[in-house]
Amino acid sequence: MMTEMNKDLSPQQQAVFNYISAHYEEHGTAPSYRDIQAHFGFKAVGTVQDHVKALIQKGKLEKPDKKARGLIPVGKKLEGSKRLSIYGEVAAGGLRQTEQIDLGSIVVSETLAQGECFALRVVGNSMIDIGMYEGDHVVVQRGTRIKNGDIVVALVEGETTVKRFEKKGGEVLLVPENKRMQPINVTKKSFEIQGKVVALQRKF
């Protein structure tokens, strides 16, 4: 029979992998080779090298070259979900890259957040009629083709707002979903569509 590599992990290899994963999750950083060595009481770094090599070969670890603490457990990768930075309540400067104000992040399913996305904290109640409340988070997708009726995030004269997009003839309207508010005609104003709202998340 051909020399066939065992795709399953040996008990020891599993142990090493578990340690790396645990360390990664707990500290947010992978352990160094010597951390691993110390944890298992190995008397040589080479032992760790061997195990890491095996784990990489078996597809359990990713490792960039020559980077300190660069081991990444493949299985532990945030699968099927994305972490989005939350921007919001930005007064001046809008969402310009260098002036982003960081409000943390949320994790959403990849099926919700496809392509390049970011998150936004909803302020105000201009979209209350479709159930978007202050404090909710919306997932915004960049670079999508905007169609009539889409909910969009727009930068109008330096202010970020969420509205429904309506284009009739040559007129562009940003329509609030709130009976008590009036649509904004931005046809002659300076505005910029930041992206399209593709999802909403609320925490109780």
Next chain:
Amino acid sequence: MMTEMNKDLSPQQQAVFNYISAHYEEHGTAPSYRDIQAHFGFKAVGTVQDHVKALIQKGKLEKPDKKARGLIPVGKKLEGSKRLSIYGEVAAGGLRQTEQIDLGSIVVSETLAQGECFALRVVGNSMIDIGMYEGDHVVVQRGTRIKNGDIVVALVEGETTVKRFEKKGGEVLLVPENKRMQPINVTKKSFEIQGKVVALQRKF
């Protein structure tokens, strides 16, 4: 007045922080000081040291001593996410474990879905006044202590509903958040609280 430190980040500090965060999220590992230096074109590592020091002082970064690539943006530690099965629109049998009907799943952040959770597809419009619409998904946590005012999933006479929980004196009410609907008095009915709604997710 005492020397008071500015808790807000300067634009440059914000930029450095953003870079670190982005790198951390993208690569799963923080950048080294020299990575940061190169990114911003600084001619000295010391500049990075200064910024990092400021960011730590302002509570934006965590840093273990002498560890390579040890910078961690506070609150951005890689948390896991959970995949929750979606149950819902179940007529008979409610949510009993053995009769659950699988409607797929959603992925949510662990910060949202703590403990034992499942997801439910919202049907009907009994909670429309707090922005819960048909088709939305709610995350339901099992085994939590229910307090007055909590949104709960209840099994009332074989039917699953989402309502606000109100207990006054000896009476237990399940209150719909819809002006046009009446509270249900379940004091004398057979009912069971399935769990507490902790989050909501909507896809546009």
Next chain:
DNA sequence: TTGGATACCATACATTTGTATGGTAAGGTG
């Protein structure tokens, strides 16, 4: 005008860390 915060530069150094090389030993297999 003194002091603090911000924002850089320059240089040197010690440690951490990944990497390379080579050796020992047990267990299983053709």
Next chain:
DNA sequence: CACCTTACCATACAAATGTATGGTATCCAA
């Protein structure tokens, strides 16, 4: 047996990386 895999040890080295020290300049508030 020869050969492979697993599982260790020992040692050395170079690169990556954090750290320390000290300097310059601007802006702003007390």
